[in-house]
Amino acid sequence: MTKNSTLTSPALLLLLFITTLNCLAQEKCIENPIIKGYYADPTVIKDNGVYYIYATIDPWGSKELGVLETKDFKTFVSRHINWPTKKACTSPTSGDAMVWAPSVRKFRDKFYMYVAIGSEIWVGVSDRPLGPWKNAKADNSPLVSKTDFPKVHNIDADCFIDDNGDAYLYWGSGFNWVNGHCMAVKLKKDMVTFDGIPQEITPPHYFEAPHMVKRNGLYYLMYSYGKAIDDTYQVRYSTGKTPFGPWTEGPNDPILSTTPDSTTQGPGHHTVFKEQGQYYILYHRIHPQKEQYVLRELCLDSLNFDKKGDILKIKPSGVGLFKK
Numbered sequence: 274m275t276k277n278s279t280l281t282s283p284a285l286l287l288l289l290f291i292t293t294l295n296c297l298a299q300e301k302c303i304e305n306p307i308i309k310g311y312y313a314d315p316t317v318i319k320d321n322g323v324y325y326i327y328a329t330i331d332p333w334g335s336k337e338l339g340v341l342e343t344k345d346f347k348t349f350v351s352r353h354i355n356w357p358t359k360k361a362c363t364s365p366t367s368g369d370a371m372v373w374a375p376s377v378r379k380f381r382d383k384f385y386m387y388v389a390i391g392s393e394i395w396v397g398v399s400d401r402p403l404g405p406w407k408n409a410k411a412d413n414s415p416l417v418s419k420t421d422f423p424k425v426h427n428i429d430a431d432c433f434i435d436d437n438g439d440a441y442l443y444w445g446s447g448f449n450w451v452n453g454h455c456m457a458v459k460l461k462k463d464m465v466t467f468d469g470i471p472q473e474i475t476p477p478h479y480f481e482a483p484h485m486v487k488r489n490g491l492y493y494l495m496y497s498y499g500k501a502i503d504d505t506y507q508v509r510y511s512t513g514k515t516p517f518g519p520w521t522e523g524p525n526d527p528i529l530s531t532t533p534d535s536t537t538q539g540p541g542h543h544t545v546f547k548e549q550g551q552y553y554i555l556y557h558r559i560h561p562q563k564e565q566y567v568l569r570e571l572c573l574d575s576l577n578f579d580k581k582g583d584i585l586k587i588k589p590s591g592v593g594l595f596k597k
Contacts, residue, residue, distance in 0.1 A: 301593060302594065303345075303573055303594060304591045305574070305590075305591050307573050310339075311331035312329060312331060312339050312341075312571050313374075313542060313557040313569040314329040314374035314429070315542075315543070315544055315557065315571055316376045316377050317546055318377045318378070319548075322344060323343070323402075324343050325352075325403070326339075326341040326342075326571070327386070328340075329374055331569050332568055334371030335371055336358055337353070337357070339351070340354055345594065346573060347594070352403055354403055354404045354406055356408070357386070357390055357406070358372065359371055361408070362388075362395045363390070364393065366420050367392070368393075368419050370428070371390070372388065372389075372390050373428060374430070375387070380434060380440065381462075383398055383399070384398065385397070385432065385464045386399075386406065387430035387431070389427070390415075392419045393415035393416075393417060393419050394415060394430045394442075395415050395416060396408070396409045396410065396464070398464070409465050416465065417430075417444065417471075422445075424454060425454040425473075426447055427444060428445075429445065429482045430443070431443045431485065431544075432460075432464075435487065439516075440459070441458065441460065441485065442457065442458050442460055443455060443456065443474075443483040443494075445481065446480060447480055450480070453479045453480035453481050454475050454479075455474055455494075456471050456473055457471065457473075458470070474494075474520070476518065478522065478526065479498060479509075480497055480498045480499065481496065481542070482541060482542040486552075488582065491514070491582060492514065492515065492516055493511075493512055493523075494510060494513065495508060496509060496510070497509075497543075501541060501542070502539075502559075504535065505539070506541040506559075507529060507530035507539075507540065507541060508527060508529035508530070508540060509522070509526040509527045510523045510526065523584055525583055525584060525585060525586050528587055529556065529574075529586075529587040529589070532589060537558050537572070537589040538561070539567075540556050540558045541557065542557055545576055548595055551575060552575070553574070553576060554573070554587065555571065556571075556574075557569040557570060558589075572589065572591075573591065574588075574589055574591065574592060575592050
């Protein structure tokens with residue numbers, strides 16, 4: 274045995290040991306991005322122990338949605354649903370935008386989807402997460418047309434169901450990356466008809482992608498701010514005592530933003546869900562690339578609160594496996 278090999282053997286053993294530990298750690302973690310492929314603007318719903326993620330297909334939408342099925346956020350199956358499509362959801366007032374940014378909720382044993390196509394909000398209904406889906410409006414028209422509320426870019430709808438069963442719809446963005454507007458309205462029990470006139474409730478530093486969370490009687494209106502095409506995109510929130518505000522900006526804003534090493538770049542347009550008492554945030558970040566268009570990927574992290582109820586800043590790192 275040579276002198277060099279004597280010195281190298283312990284080093285090799287140490288390297289193998291570290292590699293083994295890393296592999297074991299990875300097996301116990303959900304790492305970011307959670308899946309290969311380019312998706313954005315996710316929503317998620319759990320039904321019979323299975324999670325269904327619905328998302329925009331990048332770059333900048335497709336003729337349909339991306340749908341991913343998983344039980345553990347480690348193994349995914351890609352699914353196809355019949356609705357919405359660009360062809361089925363085009364009205365006389367529709368713009369050119371493709372299928373974007375869904376929100377899916379279960380209410381009274383039916384599933385409802387609010388989704389943006391052609392800069393309009395459409396609503397669908399189904400008995401099952403994978404369909405068949407159909408337009409929930411008998412006349413096959415959009416719920417909010419492109420010409421409604423001219424100062425508002427009518428995209429990024431999110432449905433929130435309160436503890437008492439009351440449902441609310443939030444939506445809205447701006448144009449040319451400025452002047453974001455957030456609209457809100459209560460829904461009647463058919464989940465389609467507005468119970469009142471939509472009103473603007475825009476919180477501080479808002480651009481788009483509203484998402485409502487309620488915790489301990491307090492309403493957390495979460496949203497994205499900045500440009501979705503660069504590292505200024507970020508997640509912020511404000512709190513209020515009613516679903517319509519008024520709003521107080523979160524003291525730790527932004528709670529999720531581009532990291533100093535740019536591993537996480539331009540994170541935003543998220544959804545929040547709870548599993549075994551822990552809150553999680555599912556969002557997209559920009560995939561590093563040199564194309565002229567932006568590609569995004571899905572990420573998952575823990576969402577935590579301090580003793581005062583303020584949302585803590587998120588350190589993007591992935592999460593541990595969900596307990597079965």
